[in-house]
Structures are given as C-alpha cells and as structure tokens.
Amino acid sequence: MSVSHAVTDVVTNRSGKVDLGRVTALAEVFGQVSDPRKSKGVRHPLAAVLTALTMALLCGARDFRQAADRVAELPQPLLAAAGARRHPVLGIRIPPGRDTLRRLTASIDATVMDRLICTWLNTLLDAHPGTGLALDGKTVRNTHPGTGLDVQLFSAMRHDNAVVVAQVQVPADTTEVTQIATLLDPIDITGMTITADAAHPSRDTAAYLLKRDAGYVFTVKGNRPGLLTAITDRLPSAVPTLAAATHTEHRNGHRITRTIWAAPADGVDYPGAAQVFRIRRDTYDPDGQRVSKHITHGVTSLTCTATEIAAHVRGHWGIENRIHWVRDVLLGEDAHHAYLGNTAHTMAALRNLALALIRLAGHTRIKQIMERHHADKMLIPALLKAVN
Numbered sequence: 336m337s338v339s340h341a342v343t344d345v346v347t348n349r350s351g352k353v354d355l356g357r358v359t360a361l362a363e364v365f366g367q368v369s370d371p372r373k374s375k376g377v378r379h380p381l382a383a384v385l386t387a388l389t390m391a392l393l394c395g396a397r398d399f400r401q402a403a404d405r406v407a408e409l410p411q412p413l414l415a416a417a418g419a420r421r422h423p424v425l426g427i428r429i430p431p432g433r434d435t436l437r438r439l440t441a442s443i444d445a446t447v448m449d450r451l452i453c454t455w456l457n458t459l460l461d462a463h464p465g466t467g468l469a470l471d472g473k474t475v476r477n478t479h480p481g482t483g484l485d486v487q488l489f490s491a492m493r494h495d496n497a498v499v500v501a502q503v504q505v506p507a508d509t510t511e512v513t514q515i516a517t518l519l520d521p522i523d524i525t526g527m528t529i530t531a532d533a534a535h536p537s538r539d540t541a542a543y544l545l546k547r548d549a550g551y552v553f554t555v556k557g558n559r560p561g562l563l564t565a566i567t568d569r570l571p572s573a574v575p576t577l578a579a580a581t582h583t584e585h586r587n588g589h590r591i592t593r594t595i596w597a598a599p600a601d602g603v604d605y606p607g608a609a610q611v612f613r614i615r616r617d618t619y620d621p622d623g624q625r626v627s628k629h630i631t632h633g634v635t636s637l638t639c640t641a642t643e644i645a646a647h648v649r650g651h652w653g654i655e656n657r658i659h660w661v662r663d664v665l666l667g668e669d670a671h672h673a674y675l676g677n678t679a680h681t682m683a684a685l686r687n688l689a690l691a692l693i694r695l696a697g698h699t700r701i702k703q704i705m706e707r708h709h710a711d712k713m714l715i716p717a718l719l720k721a722v723n
C-alpha cells in the first residue's frame with residue numbers, strides 16, 4: 336500500500352478543520368530570502384527554519400533553547416506546511432534543532448529579510464489618510480560584548496495597529512537621525528503623519544517628509560535651542576484658561592491630566608511649520624497630591640485641532656510600550672546573550688513579525704495568546720487566518 340506525504344491546505348483535528356494556507360504563505364515569504372549556505376549538505380530549508388522559528392515566537396520563546404523546544408513540539412501538519420525536511424524512510428517531518436536556528440539567524444541577510452517581512456505586512460494593511468507613523472530607535476543590549484557598540488535598530492510603527500512597517504540597522508559610525516530616508520524610502524507614507532522624538536526635528540528631515548507628501552509632529556527640546564525659543568515665544572501663557580484642550584484619565588489609582596496649548600507658527604523659520612504646541616502632563620496620586628509634572632514643546636505641519644495633535648504625541652509612545660517593551664519583557668530581547676553575526680537584527684525582525692500577526696488578528700493580550708499557542712500549537716493557523 337502506498338502512503339501519500341503530500342502537504343494539504345486543510346487538516347482535521349479534534350477542534351475541526353484547520354486551514355494551513357497562511358502557514359504556507361508565510362513560508363513563501365521567507366522563501367525569497369537567499370540561503371547563505373552551500374547547497375551541498377543542506378538538511379533544513381531556510382524558509383522552513385524561519386517559519387518554524389516564527390511559530391516558536393508566537394508560542395513565547397525567549398531564546399534559542401526555548402525556540403528549539405517549541406519547534407520540536409510543532410505538530411506534523413504545521414511542519415509540513417512550513418516545508419520542513421521529510422525523513423527519507425519514516426516520511427515524518429523533522430524539525431530543525433537549536434544549532435541550526437542559531438547558525439542561520441546569524442548568517443542570513445537580515446536587512447533583506449526584514450524588508451521582505453515589512454513589505455508583506457504592508458500588503459495586509461489599509462491606508463488611512465492621517466495615520467500616525469512613529470519613528471524611534473532601539474539599542475539591542477549584549478550584541479557586541481566588550482566593544483561598547485551594541486546594535487542599533489531604527490523602526491517605524493503605525494499608531495493605529497502597533498505594527499512595525501519598516502526597520503533598518505543603524506551603521507556603527509552614525510546615528511538614527513541620518514537614516515530617515517533609508518528607513519522610509521521603501522514604504523508609501525503619502526498622507527501619513529510622522530511622529531518622532533526630540534532627536535529628529537532637523538530641517539532636512541522636515542523637508543524630506545514634505546517632499547514625500549507626509550505631515551509631521553515633532554517634539555522639540557534644548558538640542559534645538561533656536562527652534563525651541565521660537566516655539567515658546569509664540570505660545571500663550573501656560574494657564575488653564577488659555578488652554579486649547581484638556582483631557583483627564585484614571586489609571587492604576589492615579590489621575591493623569593493632559594493640557595495642551597497651541598498657536599499658529601507664524602514667523603517660525605522651519606519647513607512646513609503650521610502650528611506650535613505645549614503639552615503639560617500632571618500625575619496625581621489617589622490622595623490628590625501631584626507626584627509628577629512633565630512639559631513637552633513641539634512643532635507640526637498639521638492644521639488640525641489641538642486635541643488631534645495631543646493624540647499624535649501620545650500615540651507616538653506606543654512604539655516604546657507596545658513594541659520595545661514587549662520585545663524586552665515578554666520575549667527577552669535585551670536579556671538574550673547569543674547574539675552573533677546578524678542574529679540581533681534577524682531576531683528583532685521576527686519578533687516584530689510575531690507581534691504584528693497577533694495584533695492584526697485582533698488580540699491585545701500578547702502574553703495570554705502566546706501561552707495559549709504554547710499549550711495548543713494547532714491554534715497558530717487560526718491566528719494566521721484571522722490576520723487582516
């Protein structure tokens with residue numbers, strides 16, 4: 336009797352039919368990455384390794400040991416859909432081991448892989464005029480022990496869904512400020528609002544964004560003294576009666592009040608400047624005592640309301656607490672020490688992908704979803720199918 340080992344798009348388990356098409360589609364994306372190994376002696380296809388590693392991250396793997404354990408636990412249908420190597424005698428799919436995961440993540444072209452992932456994610460996203468796009472850099476710790484030059488990654492995250500749509504590694508001899516065009520050239524930013532912290536409001540950056548038909552909201556600090564002075568000179572006094580908008584929220588027993596003052600940017604010598612603003616955030620403890628006060632100044636090319644400006648400024652910090660914090664705390668990015676070659680950039684790109692897939696499927700409780708996948712890995716295809 337002959338036995339078929341063909342990959343099928345749909346399998347049946349105790350929960351019913353499971354569509355594996357999106358797992359195969361993900362493997363096809365990774366299939367565009369060039370394999371750095373010599374063809375002779377290759378045991379595990381590169382696309383299958385990267386797909387399996389992504390599924391391990393969806394199960395909460397924090398390092399290569401955990402990733403190898405999660406991959407070894409993947410059911411045969413998932414390994415088959417990923418394109419894993421088949422045993423020549425037994426016919427079963429063989430998962431790649433820890434050493435294979437480590438070697439390949441260090442040796443592949445992380446820049447190309449990251450761009451392919453972001454291009455694929457962008458095809459899944461709808462374009463909405465005015466959508467915020469947060470730019471921020473992140474240092475990956477423990478990536479160059481003893482040299483003092485840890486890997487720096489520069490990313491762009493959409494405010495509306497917390498998906499990283501572009502990411503590049505910053506060359507060691509420069510800073511993220513010089514990488515704006517490198518980061519944004521591959522993606523369409525027409526009609527979007529670019530937000531960035533006080534490191535970025537240079538005239539060249541503003542001119543570049545305007546040329547790309549994008550708006551901007553920049554915070555400004557003392558590193559741009561002339562621009563900061565021009566902003567403060569045009570703003571009204573920081574008294575509540577002159578505020579353009581005030582918003583209060585209660586979080587963890589504390590009361591947080593945000594107040595914004597705005598004014599036309601008439602006479603401000605800065606490309607495209609339409610308005611300047613000041614945002615003050617006061618935090619009060621449960622007894623009503625103020626425990627902190629933070630004031631931010633900024634400039635924007637937008638002619639929108641002060642409330643919308645404040646929303647863009649607040650949305651910008653999502654890249655810190657919805658991307659960088661999650662990668663560090665849930666996925667152990669900075670605690671990881673096995674960073675050789677391109678591993679830091681490769682793993683950051685795959686972590687971004689895993690988080691994007693979870694969020695695009697409509698989930699916000701990242702840790703809970705990862706724990707569920709770890710308990711039942713056949714839930715992964717349903718997650719991928721829900722991505723839209």
